[in-house]
Amino acid sequence: MKKIMQLVMMAVVACFFAVGAGSVGQVEATALYTPATYWNGNANYPVAFTQAGVNRYVDLSSAKVEEQTENVEDNIKTAIFTYDVIMVNEQGVETSKFSYRTMIKFVGDEVSIFSARRNNDGWAQLSDRSFDQPQYNAAQILAEHFNINK
Template sequence: MKILKITTNYFMMLFMACVFVLGFANMHCVEAADLYTPTNYWNDDKNYPLAFAQNGVSRYVDLSSAKIIEQKENVEENSKTTVFAYDVIMVNGDITTKFSYKTMIRFINDEFYIASARANGDGWFQLSDRSFDQPQYNATLILADYFGVDK
């Protein structure tokens, strides 16, 4: 009975590991789709599109601060990479806070990847369109659309 329990636990752990690995492997890229379309603007000002809102806190991209700081194309890889620098205004009731970001979008064939610069300036980390990453992810799509960057 003890061997059966150990074997069952082993196979369950192996199964869960496979599910995690396959899920993680599929999460690293996003197939090309329409770029993000803002549904709202701060004080109806088109210069501040809404990137994300949750629990009464809204994050708006400041398009007047946005700039492309690097752009590369690699014909052999069929890839195009653009790096943006921009500010986001976080609005929580009467309190506004400004944050500065550097993100990149990379198109490879029919997929794209979005990454954010590490705070210590040492490389990039990939963003997801879920949870904590979603505000920067959406902001990067807004900027790609604003500057006409696509594959």
């Protein structure tokens, strides 16, 4: 019985691996990040990320499109944003403000987001996970705000 269970588990794992491996390298079109709330209900401050009671809001009044390009032939759109993010504690009090410079790039249905390195010495690609997620979400909010999309 134990041997049969091991074989069944191995078959299940193999199926999951086969399904997952088949999707590697394929990126499906997804909607841009949509904020769930706003600071004090003010649409000028959409939430980009929440963790441990601290909210990070994009200050849309500070946001600017620094540069925007479009290559219709290759289906590529790029925009560079500058903006502020306001951190707010559980009591709704602003604790700090950070300024960012971020690039979003649409190539067909794929979206890539980059952060300006210190001293504007190139770009570092951001992930939609871990400590990159607030800035990643903010770039998508700004793309939607300025109507820069696929």
